[in-house]
Amino acid sequence: xxxxxPAVQAKIDDDKIQAYLKAxxxxxxxxxxxxxxxxxxxxxxxxxxxxxxxxxxxxxGKYLDGTSFQTASNFTSVLGAxxxxxxxxxxxxxxxxxxxxxxxxxxxxxxPAGRDPIPPNTVLIFTIDxxxxxx
Numbered sequence: 001x002x003x004x005x006p007a008v009q010a011k012i013d014d015d016k017i018q019a020y021l022k023a024x025x026x027x028x029x030x031x032x033x034x035x036x037x038x039x040x041x042x043x044x045x046x047x048x049x050x051x052x053x054x055x056x057x058x059x060x061g062k063y064l065d066g067t068s069f070q071t072a073s074n075f076t077s078v079l080g081a082x083x084x085x086x087x088x089x090x091x092x093x094x095x096x097x098x099x100x101x102x103x104x105x106x107x108x109x110x111x112p113a114g115r116d117p118i119p120p121n122t123v124l125i126f127t128i129d130x131x132x133x134x135x
Contacts (some may be wrong), residue, residue, distance in 0.1 A: 004121065006107060009037060013105035013130070015124050020064050020103070020123075029103055030083045037103035038090045041127075044098025049133040051080030051088050054133040069117055074131075084109050096133050102126045 004012075017037055021027055029037040049055050054076060061070040079088055086104030089114035093101045106112075106121040 008104060009121055010107060013107070015119070016064060016095070016123050017103050017105065020125075023048055027101065029101065029102075030085050032087070032089060034089050034108060035066050035105045036086050038061060038093055038100040040094055041099040041101060042094070042097065044095035044130060046096040047081050047133055048092045048095050048101075049130070050092060050135075053079050054120055054134040055079050055130060057091075058129045058131065062127075064123050064125065070102065076132075084124075087126070087128075090126075091128060091130060094128075094130050096105050096130055098130045100130070102128065 014035065021029060027039060029039040031037050056074065056076045058073045059071070060068055060077065062068050077083055079091060084104065086102055086108040089108065090100060090102040102125070104124045104126065106123055107126045109122065110118050112120050114122065118124070
């Protein structure tokens with residue numbers, strides 16, 4: 001499959017996200033300059049994580065059609081260590097105890113390569129509960 005121009009793919013993804021938001025009016029997401037859409041559900045208290053912070057979260061990852069592809073209840077990682085850009089940009093919008101919804105365009109997720117089981121150029125939705133921040 002030939003590579004799609006990143007600007008073209010960004011427009012495709014944004015159109016899909018806009019359609020998703022229109023079909024789900026209860027979601028009042030904000031678009032970040034990066035192209036990431038996010039909705040702070042619970043702000044939390046304490047400190048906001050940085051890419052150097054070790055975070056502990058529970059999350060559910062879904063496709064735009066609502067199909068869940070991954071769930072974890074006690075995932076710990078350094079935010080900037082190999083996690084997708086959408087998480088690195090979005091999770092710092094909440095503090096410990098917070099919950100956030102991230103709608104991540106493919107370029108900020110797994111891009112044109114995809115990653116099993118995620119197909120190439122796939123928009124992802126994550127609901128993330130931030131339990132702990134260290135550093």
